[in-house]
Amino acid sequence: MRITVSVIKADVGSVGGHLQPSPALRQTIANVVRDEGAPFLIDHRVGSFGDDVFILMTHTRGLNDETVHHLAWEAFLRGTACAKREGLYGAGQDLLKDAFSGNVRGMGPAVAELEFEERTAEPFVLFGADKTEPGAYNLPLYLAFADPMFCSGLLLSSKIKKGFTFRILDVAHAEADRFIDLQTPEDLYDLAALLRDNERFVVASIHSRATGDIAAAVSTTRLHNIAGKYTGKDDPVALVRTQQNFPATGEVLAPYRLCHYVGGFMRGSHTGPLMPVRAGTGVSFFDGPPIVTALAFSMSGGNLTQPVDAFDHPFWDHVRTRAAEKAITIREQGFSGNAMLPQSELEYGGIVEILDALEPRFRIAGAMVDAPSHELVAAGAR
Ligand code: F6R
Ligand code: MG
Numbered sequence: 007m008r009i010t011v012s013v014i015k016a017d018v019g020s021v022g023g024h025l026q027p028s029p030a031l032r033q034t035i036a037n038v039v040r041d042e043g044a045p046f047l048i049d050h051r052v053g054s055f056g057d058d059v060f061i062l063m064t065h066t067r068g069l070n071d072e073t074v075h076h077l078a079w080e081a082f083l084r085g086t087a088c089a090k091r092e093g094l095y096g097a098g099q100d101l102l103k104d105a106f107s108g109n110v111r112g113m114g115p116a117v118a119e120l121e122f123e124e125r126t127a128e129p130f131v132l133f134g135a136d137k138t139e140p141g142a143y144n145l146p147l148y149l150a151f152a153d154p155m156f157c158s159g160l161l162l163s164s165k166i167k168k169g170f171t172f173r174i175l176d177v178a179h180a181e182a183d184r185f186i187d188l189q190t191p192e193d194l195y196d197l198a199a200l201l202r203d204n205e206r207f208v209v210a211s212i213h214s215r216a217t218g219d220i221a222a223a224v225s226t227t228r229l230h231n232i233a234g235k236y237t238g239k240d241d242p243v244a245l246v247r248t249q250q251n252f253p254a255t256g257e258v259l260a261p262y263r264l265c266h267y268v269g270g271f272m273r274g275s276h277t278g279p280l281m282p283v284r285a286g287t288g289v290s291f292f293d294g295p296p297i298v299t300a301l302a303f304s305m306s307g308g309n310l311t312q313p314v315d316a317f318d319h320p321f322w323d324h325v326r327t328r329a330a331e332k333a334i335t336i337r338e339q340g341f342s343g344n345a346m347l348p349q350s351e352l353e354y355g356g357i358v359e360i361l362d363a364l365e366p367r368f369r370i371a372g373a374m375v376d377a378p379s380h381e382l383v384a385a386g387a388r
């Protein structure tokens with residue numbers, strides 16, 4: 007049976023700042039999806055990743071389907087009305103367009119979708135990250151799908167060994183989708199050269215070279231490309247099919263033990279470690295650290311099991327402690343150097359305003375103006 011799995015998520019308001027949606031907001035969205043999705047959805051789940059609410063849906067209508075996307079848009083609009091009634095912060099924050107026009111892509115919510123012929127058993131993992139950018143998945147996906155240090159299936163399974171096709175999107179190109187397809191293992195170094203730059207080059211999808219099957223899809227929304235100004239970090243979602251001809255669930259999870267540094271964190275403008283957390287965990291320390299949740303599902307005929315919370319395990323408690331240490335270490339240097347993102351990635355305009363205001367006070371070194379400003383003032387030269 008050919009099934010489409012769609013996950014659409016948005017931040018439409020949260021309690022106590024940018025921390026977590028309220029139970030009423032989640033319930034409002036879940037009710038809309040349950041009632042209005044009944045005629046065409048096979049199954050669905052609604053939950054949250056940090057301050058973002060996700061809607062996971064299974065159906066047979068294919069990718070970018072207007073009815074499915076409109077349902078999510080409508081649910082987020084009603085969620086926004088609830089958020090406003092409750093006085094939640096940032097109500098409707100990610101709904102950046104006034105009118106729905108066929109597809110939520112480019113309207114603010116993040117989308118990841120997979121369409122495939124369902125296997126006899128169909129395990130997949132839904133990842134959701136908060137306070138970070140789509141490129142946060144670059145390194146974990148590279149390691150899980152292309153590095154035998156993380157995926158021993160690349161050595162042990164002849165189908166996995168054939169490698170994968172990575173579609174990489176240049177998210178700096180806002181006018182249209184600009185992408186490149188690279189194949190592992192032969193393009194491995196080229197792939198690493200692009201994926202090193204999380205802000206610009208983002209894994210959008212991965213296909214098996216052995217079977218042509220879709221393995222993974224990542225939301226690639228850049229909110230500031232849409233809005234042209236600060237609207238919060240993109241907080242990406244990803245769907246990853248696992249087992250058999252794909253990396254095992256454990257291999258897909260393994261790279262998150264690195265807690266690699268990503269862009270986002272406080273005011274979407276800092277560097278912080280990506281902490282793997284239990285489902286329903288919000289953010290706290292400096293509105294962070296950036297977090298990632300992994301919900302592992304199975305399904306049959308599009309009917310979803312309850313998820314297993316894949317980072318809810320004693321092993322990940324140890325990793326979380328390490329992530330907290332990495333977060334403290336980088337926050338110790340405040341605004342200095344790599345702790346704060348480069349100017350092009352800052353989510354607020356304050357630094358640019360400071361630099362603009364200081365511009366006329368810069369002077370070129372020369373005979374007279376070599377003296378510090380206060381001496382020139384004393385000498386009546388200013
Ligand atoms: C980061 C984030 C928060 C806010 C911060 C200030 O993506 O959402 O760190 O940037 O709480 O929020 P405002 O500007 O809404 O007061
Ligand atoms: Mg937010």
Ligand code: MG
Nearest residue numbers: 057058136241
């Ligand atoms: Mg968020």
